[in-house]
Amino acid sequence: MLRTLFTRTGSVAALVAVLALSCFATSCGGGGYAAKDMILVELQFLDRGLAPTAPTGTTSLPRNALIGLVFSELVDSTSVNNQTVQIRFGPTFQSVPDGSFQVNGNQVLFDPTVTSQGQPNPPGFEPVTQYIIDIPGVGEQASVIENLDNDPNLRTFFTQFTTSDGWLRELNPPEIERVLFAPDPDPLTGNIPGNGLMGIEFNEAMDPSSFIQGRLADGGNLDIRYQDDTGTMGVNWQNGLAGNEIDGSFTPSPDWKTFWFKPLFSFGQQKLIFTVDIFQGLTDLSGNLLVNPGSFGPFTNDGKGIATGKTIKEEFLTTANQDIAASDADWGSTEEGFLLGLPVSSRQVYIYSYVETDNGTNSGRGQYAPLAAPLIGADINLFVANVTPSSSDGRRVMWSFGAPTMGQKGSVTAVAWGPDSNATFAAFYDNVKLRMGYQKDDNQSLSPSFTGNYDGQPAVIYDGDYQVSQAANVGDAPGHPATPHVSGYTMNFGCNTNGDWNAPLFAASGWYDWPELTTFFEWDPAGSPDTSKKVLLFDASVVEGDSFQQVRGWFGVTFPCSGVLIGGLPLTRMYATYEEDVPNPESNFVAGIQNPEQSVSDTCFTVTRRVSVGQSLFFSAGVGDDTTFGDDTDYLPAVVTPGSQSGGALVEVEYQGADAFDVDPQGNQIVNQAADFTADDVTGQPTWVTDINKADGMKNIRFRIRLISNLISLATARVGKIVIPMIQD
Numbered sequence: 001m002l003r004t005l006f007t008r009t010g011s012v013a014a015l016v017a018v019l020a021l022s023c024f025a026t027s028c029g030g031g032g033y034a035a036k037d038m039i040l041v042e043l044q045f046l047d048r049g050l051a052p053t054a055p056t057g058t059t060s061l062p063r064n065a066l067i068g069l070v071f072s073e074l075v076d077s078t079s080v081n082n083q084t085v086q087i088r089f090g091p092t093f094q095s096v097p098d099g100s101f102q103v104n105g106n107q108v109l110f111d112p113t114v115t116s117q118g119q120p121n122p123p124g125f126e127p128v129t130q131y132i133i134d135i136p137g138v139g140e141q142a143s144v145i146e147n148l149d150n151d152p153n154l155r156t157f158f159t160q161f162t163t164s165d166g167w168l169r170e171l172n173p174p175e176i177e178r179v180l181f182a183p184d185p186d187p188l189t190g191n192i193p194g195n196g197l198m199g200i201e202f203n204e205a206m207d208p209s210s211f212i213q214g215r216l217a218d219g220g221n222l223d224i225r226y227q228d229d230t231g232t233m234g235v236n237w238q239n240g241l242a243g244n245e246i247d248g249s250f251t252p253s254p255d256w257k258t259f260w261f262k263p264l265f266s267f268g269q270q271k272l273i274f275t276v277d278i279f280q281g282l283t284d285l286s287g288n289l290l291v292n293p294g295s296f297g298p299f300t301n302d303g304k305g306i307a308t309g310k311t312i313k314e315e316f317l318t319t320a321n322q323d324i325a326a327s328d329a330d331w332g333s334t335e336e337g338f339l340l341g342l343p344v345s346s347r348q349v350y351i352y353s354y355v356e357t358d359n360g361t362n363s364g365r366g367q368y369a370p371l372a373a374p375l376i377g378a379d380i381n382l383f384v385a386n387v388t389p390s391s392s393d394g395r396r397v398m399w400s401f402g403a404p405t406m407g408q409k410g411s412v413t414a415v416a417w418g419p420d421s422n423a424t425f426a427a428f429y430d431n432v433k434l435r436m437g438y439q440k441d442d443n444q445s446l447s448p449s450f451t452g453n454y455d456g457q458p459a460v461i462y463d464g465d466y467q468v469s470q471a472a473n474v475g476d477a478p479g480h481p482a483t484p485h486v487s488g489y490t491m492n493f494g495c496n497t498n499g500d501w502n503a504p505l506f507a508a509s510g511w512y513d514w515p516e517l518t519t520f521f522e523w524d525p526a527g528s529p530d531t532s533k534k535v536l537l538f539d540a541s542v543v544e545g546d547s548f549q550q551v552r553g554w555f556g557v558t559f560p561c562s563g564v565l566i567g568g569l570p571l572t573r574m575y576a577t578y579e580e581d582v583p584n585p586e587s588n589f590v591a592g593i594q595n596p597e598q599s600v601s602d603t604c605f606t607v608t609r610r611v612s613v614g615q616s617l618f619f620s621a622g623v624g625d626d627t628t629f630g631d632d633t634d635y636l637p638a639v640v641t642p643g644s645q646s647g648g649a650l651v652e653v654e655y656q657g658a659d660a661f662d663v664d665p666q667g668n669q670i671v672n673q674a675a676d677f678t679a680d681d682v683t684g685q686p687t688w689v690t691d692i693n694k695a696d697g698m699k700n701i702r703f704r705i706r707l708i709s710n711l712i713s714l715a716t717a718r719v720g721k722i723v724i725p726m727i728q729d
Contacts, residue, residue, distance in 0.1 A: 038147045039155040040135055042070035046109075047168050059712070060164040064124035064285070067110040067133070073147035077103035084145045084153075085110065086134040089125075093132055093519060094457055097125055108145075122205040122256040122285065125163045128648025128713045130519045132160045132460065158463045160518045162712055165647055167285040174284040177201040179276060179296045182260070186302060194268055194305025198224075198261040200278065205256035209644035210283045213245070221281035224248070224261065227273045227298055239270055246274060247311070247723055249639045256285075264639065264725040266305025273298045309727035312619050312626050312701070315720070321616045321626075323669065329612035329707055341612040341649065341707030341716035346413065349406055349605040353418075353554035356405070356600045357569060367557045370420040370550040371601055373397050373575050374540045375468070377427055377548030388585055391548070394578030396541040398453065399600055400444045400570070403525040403532035410607035411711055412436060412461075412521040415538065416511040418602025419474055420550035424512050426470040427547035432540070433579070434462040434514060436521040439535035444570035446596040450581050453537055461517045466542070468549060474510030511604050512549075514540070520711055523607060538603065541579050552602040571596035610711055614719075615704035618661050618669050629728040630699045631659070635692045636725040638703065647715020650708040653722070654688040657695025669702070692724070 046066040047053040054061050069085070080101050087110065089095050098121045099112040112124035125131065136144050138152035145153040180199045181192045192198070200222075214220025226236045228243035236242040248263040267274065275297035282290045314321055316332035316339045330340040354368070372380055374395035380387055389395075415434070437458030439446075446453055525532035556569040574596035576584040583595040621630035638653050645651055660675040671677045671686045678694045680687045688704065695701050703724065707717035 036072045037154050038071065038073045038145075038151045039153060040069060040157045041072050042068075043133070043157070043159065044068045044070075045161070053168065054161075056159055057161060059162040061125070061161050062166060062168040063127060063163050064113050064122070064167045066112075069108040069110075069135075071106045071108070071145070071147070071153070073149075073151065074106050075103050075108055076146045076148050076150065079143065079146040080108055083141070084136065084143060086136070087131060088134070089129050089131045093459055097131070099124075120255040124167070126648075127163060127165045128710045128715070130160060130162050130712065132158065132463075132519070134158050160463075165713065165715075166287065170286045171288065172204070172284075173288040173291040174206060174282070175203045175292050176278060176290065176294070177203055180258075181299075189300075189302070191271065191300050191302040192267065194266050194301040194303055196267070198276070199253075199258045200261070200276075201258045202284075203257070204284050206252070206259065207283045207285055207287070208250070208252055208256070208259075209642065209646065210281060211250045211259060212281075212642055213247075216277075216279050216281075221279050223277040223279075225274060225277075227275055229273070234273070235270055236272055239268075239272065241268075241272060247639065249643065263305075264311065264636070264723065265308045265727065267301035268305050269303055269307055271300050271303040273300050275299070306727065309725060310625075310627065310629065311726065312628075312703075312724040314616065314722050321619075323615040323617050323702070326615040326704070327613055329614035329705070331614055335718075337720060339614045339705060339707065339719040341709050341718065342609075343716060344608060344610050344709050344711065344714050346606050346608040347407070347410070349607055351401060351405055351600070351603045351605070353552055353600045353602050356401075356572065357554045357556035357598060367555050369553050369555055369599075371553040372548045372550055374542040375417075375427070375429070375545065375549040375551065376542065377545040379546065380548045389577050391544050393584075394541070394543040395575060396450065396539070396578055396580055397573065397575045398446060398450055398537060398539045399603065400439055400446055400453075400572045401536045401538065401600075401603075402444050403529040403534045403536075406523055406525065406534075406536055406605070407529050407607065408609075409522075409524040409611075410609045412517075412523050412536075412605050413608045413711060414517060414606035415461075415514045416604040416606075417514065417549075418552040418604070419510055419512055420552050422473045422510050424468055424471045424474055424549060425547050427468045427545040427549060429466040429468075429542050429545040431543040431578075432462060432464060432466040432515060433460065433542075434517070435459060435537075435539040435541075436461050437537045437539075439537055442533035442535060444535050444572055446571050446574045448574070448583050448587075448596065450539060450574070450576070458537065458539060459519060459521050461519050461521055462515050463518070464515065466515045468512065468545075468547075471512075474512050511602075520608075543578050553599055554601075556598045565594055565598050569598035571598060573597050573599045573601070608711060610709040612707045612709075612717075613704055614707065616702045618658065618700040618702045621699045628699060628701060628726060631697055632729045633696065633698070633701075634727045634729050635695050635701060636727065637692055638722050638724045640705075640719055641721040641723075642719075645715070645717050647713040648710035649713075649715045649717040650710075651717050651719060652690070652706040652708065654690055654704050654706065655692045655695050655701060656686070656688050656704075657698035657701045658686075659699050661700055697729075 043056055044052050045054040045061055046068050053065050080103050082096050087097055097112055098115045099110055100114045100116045102109040113121050115121050135157040137154055137156035138144050178201050182197045183193050185192045210221055212221045215223050224246045226241045226244050229236045230242045246263050248261050250259045250261055252259050275295060277295050278293050280289050280293045316337055319331050322331045334340060374397040376391045376395045378391055380391050435458040437454040439453055440455035525534045556566040558564045558566055574583050585593055587594050619626055619628060621628045640651060656678050658671045658675055658677045660672040661669050662672050676698060677686045678689045705719055709716045
């Protein structure tokens with residue numbers, strides 16, 4: 001491996017001079033000559049001074065770290081893009097992060113803090129998120145990275161990393177530069193525009209999560225408040241606003257150096273006076289505290305702001321507004337004043353092959369058979385002659401599982417297979433790819449193409465080697481009996497004539513985990529699992545190992561031991577050679593081969609719940625607080641406090657508006673189907689929307705807050721307040 005050529009220089013721009021030094025070791029192009037094969041020889045995660053900051057595969061990469069790649073040859077910069085260097089994240093690893101590539105000599109640098117258009121992107125990578133880096137080799141796709149002689153990258157490279165919740169450390173504390181307004185204050189009176197914005201400018205990028213409004217004693221880091229002029233019976237007192245906080249939200253500029261404050265409505269229709277207190281708790285991206293906190297103002301607005309409307313405000317101090325039937329989040333009961341996400345919890349989905357293949361019209365008809373796919377090994381040839389396909393070709397196997405089997409939505413965080421006995425045998429597989437996705441046809445029957453079954457691109461949930469340990473007992477998880485009672489009689493599922501060795505060993509109920517997943521798949525039946533047509537696909541591709549494992553399997557057949565498959569059962573299993581896209585062997589009725597086939601193997605999915613919901617009752621038209629203006633209501637986007645969650649947790653707000661609603665005997669409010677409501681654009685059915693403007697003109701509105709925990713940090717979301725502003729049309 002080449003030594004690293006990334007040298008600490010103090011700036012990314014200085015990389016150019018350093019990279020030029022590497023030309024002597026490589027072909028400089030133009031001569032039709034390559035000194036060596038074009039391959040990646042090194043990957044490093046670097047700080048802003050180009051010094052290594054984390055190891056490959058890190059689980060806590062600072063969000064603004066750089067990714068450095070060193071190749072064996074000078075790189076053609078025109079061949080570098082987000083397809084030839086695939087950095088991906090998201091549920092199915094299809095999301096492309098903002099960032100830009102720099103190419104100099106034989107080195108490529110990816111900077112997540114500058115977009116490909118040259119715009120600043122201070123946050124860099126998403127917090128506490130899994131990413132993959134996939135650099136395709138020649139033959140994998142139409143274009144790959146090339147050297148200056150257009151020789152393609154020969155070797156595929158794949159790795160993963162996980163980001164932290166913070167950024168690279170530096171020691172310079174932030175400072176306030178100024179407080180400004182847009183539009184500018186009146187040049188004669190100095191009054192600020194009532195309908196304008198207030199900005200706070202800093203000398204460096206700031207952490208948005210530190211912008212918490214409120215008095216210092218209440219945990220706030222900045223306080224924007226109408227002056228308390230009660231003693232002088234001033235303008236604020238006369239309008240009933242003396243000492244009141246000005247609610248609103250902060251939005252950072254693209255460089256995160258200026259944060260713009262927008263009041264819920266405006267600074268006022270009268271010449272109200274307010275001050276701004278900024279406390280030391282505001283921090284930069286490295287967590288350094290503000291060095292020059294202080295008070296600013298007083299400021300007088302010009303009295304030309306829009307009228308102050310109403311607000312629906314929920315601070316989770318009581319459960320009066322909670323729709324208990326629809327909520328599962330902690331609505332202020334554990335910690336008064338906070339809506340809390342529930343702790344992350346998991347359930348096991350045990351899938352027994354004989355149950356799955358008995359789900360046809362000929363219930364109870366089936367035959368057990370041990371399977372050696374996909375965990376094929378060379379020594380299988382000592383026991384089975386003429387293995388087809390050849391074991392040296394490896395195996396790729398796909399299974400389909402219906403929504404009633406998978407159950408409620410959640411994140412698939414682990415997968416295990418059911419061994420044919422309590423024992424497993426030591427084996428090593430040096431190239432395993434595991435994928436998950438949805439069946440595009442919402443049908444468990446597989447088509448004769450792996451890629452053709454997927455709705456879009458599958459998620460690569462693991463890519464690497466796999467070590468199976470020798471174990472005399474792999475566990476004692478819940479299992480099914482060895483001889484279930486089926487169709488009014490007890491039968492020997494093995495149909496064997498040589499004793500019990502071929503019988504299904506369901507009493508040996510152990511499970512063995514596939515490799516620890518490098519990402520998680522979001523299973524969502526899109527409704528009740530009992531009625532949903534959603535189908536999960538699990539796809540395992542494994543090279544030949546030194547040994548093989550037998551997996552519990554079951555086939556649906558027309559009569560026990562007949563070997564003739566039942567036509568009414570779905571084709572739930574398909575197998576091929578390693579990374580092949582079509583079944584191998586092909587179906588052959590005369591030879592008794594069906595591929596895809598009506599079979600499945602014992603599988604266990606760990607499904608982790610990480611979403612909690614806090615849902616309100618409907619807020620209706622009326623007089624006073626927490627009421628709407630009726631059918632004249634113009635709803636504005638909600639302001640949620642805090643605006644940024646820690647640990648990579650997320651908060652999503654959805655709304656539902658209605659002109660009328662019915663109340664069932666249990667007190668749960670249901671949208672009146674005959675009235676206007678927020679509806680799905682395609683089906684017209686009542687639904688929740690993320691765009692609150694779709695509820696404008698409706699008398700009633702309710703919200704639900706989805707609190708999404710982070711499965712890496714296990715951080716749960718928390719909300720202290722939600723405010724929905726309304727104005728009257």
